[in-house]
Amino acid sequence: MAYNHNVPENCRLFILVGKGIKEDAFREAFGKYGKIEDVWVVKDRRSNEDKGVVYITFSKASEAALAMQEMNGRVVPGHPKPIKVLIANSKRDGSVRDPHEDEKILRLFLIIPKSMSEDELRREFEQYGDIDYATILRDKNNGESKGFGYVKFFRPYHAALALENCDRSFKPKFAEPKMPRGDRDNDYEMDYQYSRETRPPGPFFRGPDRGPDRGPDRGPDRHERGTKRGFSEYSGRDDYHDDGPPRSRFSHGPVVGEGPMEMIQNYANSGCQRLHVTAPLGLTQQYLTRLFSLIPGLEYCDLNEATGIAYARYTTPQCAAYAKDKLDGFEYPLGSRLIVRFADVPNVPDLKTASAMNFENYGIPGSSLERDECDTIRKAALILEKAGINPDRVLASDNSVERVTYCNILLPLPKPLSPEDSSLAQRLFIVCQPAAVPERILRDAFCRFGDLIDVYLLSGRNYGYAKYASKECAMKAISVLHGQSIAGQRLKVLEAEPPKDENRREGRDRHDSHSE
DNA sequence: CGACGGGACGC
């Protein structure tokens, strides 16, 4: 399936280059940010000359957004001019520029439990990055939640991370822009011009981790401000890079002959030595500590394996900033990314620099690290893995099962989900006793038997359903999971009774024909 | 005992 219309949204980059495009150089430069699905160098139909445009499709929106953030304005080897990198419009939208196009990559539409407040919503999502606003739609008359709302980030990368990693019960989607296409509004038009030309201080220039200290301009108008400010700014590398100057080498462009020490020293003092880490389920204390100790100056790294939340502390703020920059978004295991944030509200920066440290002591082979620390750390992780320093997901000689921290028994390895529109073969009824289990854990457990379409608990309840596209997989899930303990809760897994109020048609051979 | 989910932004 090399060609697939069902690629996730916002996975494709639109890159402006000059002529003489070398595809391999682009694969090389962009490949480190994720899995590249397609590279297309656009050529003129007749002359076969480059049109100066490259499209790169990644497997995930977060990879594309990270690549944009890191590569925009950079020079690709063999190409004289700095490139411009944007998230591509969908093919359907063509080259139309929407005055609200930033909302397509910064704002999520979410299904939200009716009991959840906007503050809770914000707290839930700020683990993925700085939030512009979090709104819940309410009934005009009684103020009750309508069960959905929006969260807008300042950076496409953070929005994509939230989309991919938040609890699936939020059913996250990139929000459609508020106004219909072509419905011009003069205020927005003016703001658009203004923000592009002069770029006043605004949300984009706030530090990422200022906590509640967001300045005096935070108030009831923040929704409005957030909507207007800085839109269409996402393409500038300054706009979406996390930290103020001095920057990492990523935002400086290629740095030659600058060693890791200098690089760490050049990091802005965030005033924060402690990092908050969201780790994928199943990652172990030992593995995480090894990973974070690859960055010099680690004091400790404490992981709560039940929640996947860890705190790591470094000897200097610069080291912490460096670790955050290098490990945030680090993908391990495949498909899961670490999320690394400053744990504390940074103080006013001072100019202390990192004390002398030596990468050579950290056992990274070929640890010159001058070209690409991310890549080196990846390699180091692979080496650790080969050396058996591994999350203990994989246990025993039997490669078909593994130990996961949330469950009392060994489980089969995770398997991909079936598409949401798969036809339902078997439904299971699930009870968690005495209390509910987070859906991400249920999902991780129930997907392991294959062909899982969806698993969810009814909101505010400790029971729910799992839907499978194959009966065998569903029955296997019952046989393995029923009676076991997951995240400290006893699990009941039964075949579900048919839905209560369903107009039943007993027609045997009437299978769902997909529409459209 | 424990039985059936939610969906687009006041102008």
Place this chain on the structure above:
DNA sequence: CGACGGGACGC
């Protein structure tokens, strides 16, 4: 500096 190919549904 600003926008769309090749491939192709089904044994």
